[in-house]
Amino acid sequence: MLLINSRIIPLPSPSTTLLQLHKASPCSTKLLANKFIPCRRRKREWIPHTLMIKVSSSSSAVENHSPATVSPGSQGAVEVIRSFYAGINSHDLASVQLLIAEECVYEDLTFPRPFVGRKAFLEAYKSFVDSMSMDLQMVVDDITSNEESSTVGVAWHFEWKGKVFPYSKGCSFYRLQMVDGTRQIIFCGGNAWEYIYL
Known part of the structure; x- marks a missing residue:
């Protein structure tokens, strides 16, 4: 059984968002996350956003939050x-x-x-x-x-x-x-x- 604790770190830039996650084994992956965005005069809808996550087995916070380079x-x-x-x-x-x-x-x-x-x-x-x-x-x-x-x-x-x-x-x-x-x-x-x- 895996237990994942996460903390979202809002970034001011429009580039790929990095999340801090702590997991039993270190790895890096892409995650498709759905964010609920209410819209005026329309039904509420789900808009998918692709986020980059960084996973670490360390209990300390990851200090380097450099965004991925986008061509x-x-x-x-x-x-x-x-x-x-x-x-x-x-x-x-x-x-x-x-x-x-x-x-x-x-x-x-x-x-x-x-x-x-x-x-x-x-x-x-x-x-x-x-x-x-x-x-x-x-x-x-x-x-x-x-x-x-x-x-x-x-x-x-x-x-x-x-x-x-x-x-x-x-x-x-x-x-x-x-x-x-x-x-x-x-x-x-x-x-x-x-x-x-x-």
Whole structure:
């Protein structure tokens, strides 16, 4: 009979989560865990999440919590979107360019027409980023995905020097697909429901 004690350690990064487990014999394995996520106006549903676990026979806590390295082709949809927001916040459009498919469509309800193609998408974001201070950051409030269909929904807001910027909440929807072995954004739709007036 095996007795397993576990402790979940929340990590701020979107990378693979490590759990501390203590077991009679040391080994390492992957575990498919189901996490119950309630959804508004819908029936509650189960959304599977793949977690990496580390098993140790030691009774002491494992100190090294380095996340597994993820190659661009193996990144999940959520990791790609988090990388997208990190690139926008750091004004690094070169890293964002790698995440955008050549035929991407960016449909923001603030504008009269969608931006079609990587070049148009990046020009729209370049003008946004160029007008934005490094002190203004897009902060992800909630992110949910369906990895099977490679879709991601994000609720976000802006912060100025670490404080919530008034009237700056929004939501975005992303669809991704594999392009030449790399998961890329093929569609982005969004709208700020509280607009920024600068």
